[in-house]
Amino acid sequence: MLLANISVARKIYEHFPDAAMLRRHPEPLAQSFDSLQQALKPLNIQLETGSSLALAQSLDRAVLPDDPYFNNLVRILTTRCMMQAQYFCSGTLTPDEFRHYGLATEIYTHFTSPIRRYADVMVHRLLHAAVDRDAGYASELTNKVAMAEQSDVLNHRHRMAQQAGRASVELYTSLFFKGKTVDEEGYVTQVLQNGFSVLIPSYGVEGIVYTTSKGDTPVLEYDKAAHSLVSSDASVSIGLFQHVRVVLQVDDSPVSANVGSMRRKLLLQLVEPHVPGLSLTETELSAIRATKPTQRSEAQIIELVTTHPEQVQSI
Numbered sequence: 001m002l003l004a005n006i007s008v009a010r011k012i013y014e015h016f017p018d019a020a021m022l023r024r025h026p027e028p029l030a031q032s033f034d035s036l037q038q039a040l041k042p043l044n045i046q047l048e049t050g051s052s053l054a055l056a057q058s059l060d061r062a063v064l065p066d067d068p069y070f071n072n073l074v075r076i077l078t079t080r081c082m083m084q085a086q087y088f089c090s091g092t093l094t095p096d097e098f099r100h101y102g103l104a105t106e107i108y109t110h111f112t113s114p115i116r117r118y119a120d121v122m123v124h125r126l127l128h129a130a131v132d133r134d135a136g137y138a139s140e141l142t143n144k145v146a147m148a149e150q151s152d153v154l155n156h157r158h159r160m161a162q163q164a165g166r167a168s169v170e171l172y173t174s175l176f177f178k179g180k181t182v183d184e185e186g187y188v189t190q191v192l193q194n195g196f197s198v199l200i201p202s203y204g205v206e207g208i209v210y211t212t213s214k215g216d217t218p219v220l221e222y223d224k225a226a227h228s229l230v231s232s233d234a235s236v237s238i239g240l241f242q243h244v245r246v247v248l249q250v251d252d253s254p255v256s257a258n259v260g261s262m263r264r265k266l267l268l269q270l271v272e273p274h275v276p277g278l279s280l281t282e283t284e285l286s287a288i289r290a291t292k293p294t295q296r297s298e299a300q301i302i303e304l305v306t307t308h309p310e311q312v313q314s315i
Contacts, residue, residue, distance in 0.1 A: 001112050002103060008127055009109035015130035018091030019142045021122050021151060022109045025085040025100040032081040035191075035227050039240035040074070047078065052104040069201050073187055073241065076199070087119055087151040087158075091144035119154050122147075173205055174250050177266065181288050182248040188240055191229060193222040196238055198246055198268055207268040209246060211278060219278040236275050245272040247280060247288060 012020040033049055040047065045062050048054035059078060064070040085102065087110075100108040111127070114120035122141075129137045140146040182203070190197035195210040211220040211229055220229035220238065228239035238244070251267035270279045280288070 002105075005109055005111050006105050006107065008111040008123060009107045012109070012123065012126040012130055013090055013107060016090070016126060016142055018089075018144045019147045020090040020109070020126060021087060021119060021147060022090050022098060022107060023085055023087050023100065023119070024093070024098055024108070025102045026083045026097075027099070027101045028082045033078075035240070036074075036077050036081060038227055043241075045074075052101050069187075070241070072201075073189070073199070077189060077240070087154045089144055089148040089151050092148050118157075122150065173266065177248065177250050180249070183245070183271065183285075184248060185243060185245050188238060188242045188244060191222070191227055191239060194218065196229060198244055200246070200248065203248075205248070205266065207248065207266040209244075209268045209270050211275075217277075219275055231275060236273050238273070244270060246270055247285065249288075 009020070009022055013022065028049065030049060033047060037047060040062070043064065046058065047062070048058040055078070059071070059075055062071055062074045082102070085100065090098070095106075098107050099105070109123050110117055110119045111123045112120065114124050125137060125141055128135050129141065140150075184200045184202055186198040186200040188196050189199045189206060192208070194212060195208045197206055197208050199206045212218055220231055220236070222228075223230050223237075226237075226239065228237050230237045247269045249267045249269075251265045271285065272279070
């Protein structure tokens with residue numbers, strides 16, 4: 001597949017140097033990895049970001065013998081440091097800017113999936129015109145301005161499709177956890193000034209633990225130099241890759257969700273490490289666990305959303 005896409009990219013660029021529809025993946029900025037590199041340093045792990053090959057090899061070495069999930073986590077965070085791949089018209093950039101960093105190729109396009117991507121349909125038309133001189137085609141196909149505009153539309157639609165996919169996952173996740181209380185271990189994947197993100201591998205979900213007390217007073221202070229959150233007495237520090245334990249629920253409170261809409265947010269509350277004023281106490285944890293969960297099977301969730309969408313608002 002990769003060879004086919006690369007070969008077609010070269011062919012259409014050779015015949016239409018100003019109007020070929022290609023796909024590029026810009027090289028990530030070195031500073032994009034700063035926080036990740038800083039978190040990996042105490043573990044004696046260094047990511048080599050000079051080339052995609054060097055990065056891939058260093059990722060293979062980023063392992064902890066006693067934590068089999070760690071390598072997956074590093075790969076997830078590394079991907080977030082990168083820029084998104086984009087469609088573009090060859091006449092709008094210099095050849096040095098064509099490179100696809102992730103696939104380590106100087107030129108690339110999407111050709112192999114015309115049944116699911118419109119960009120591939122455009123590339124098929126360009127290839128047909130390139131190999132058959134008698135083939136008829138619209139003038140827009142070789143118009144640099146028109147192809148550049150089409151590339152922008154495709155990039156926009158791709159982003160919209162990604163957002164729709166994430167919204168769908170968010171909806172089904174909320175329905176799955178509705179009425180449930182889950183006590184699980186997770187990893188810190190991002191440190192913010194007012195909280196930190198936690199990824200729960202057992203469910204593949206991610207949410208934010210906010211570090212403010214009930215009086216909206218910060219319980220943990222952000223340490224910019226260490227890119228971590230630290231308690232006032234320095235007894236607790238939370239940084240990337242740290243193991244934490246959280247309680248996960250769906251937050252139905254009007255403050256965080258419009259009760260008339262379908263959107264609900266996952267509420268993550270810290271259990272361990274224990275931070276006074278932030279972590280749940282044993283009494284609070286016992287009360288949460290005593291709550292009788294509402295069980296809903298996967299089949300029931302799918303039927304509810306697809307057959308009775310009007311009822312989703314009320315659950």
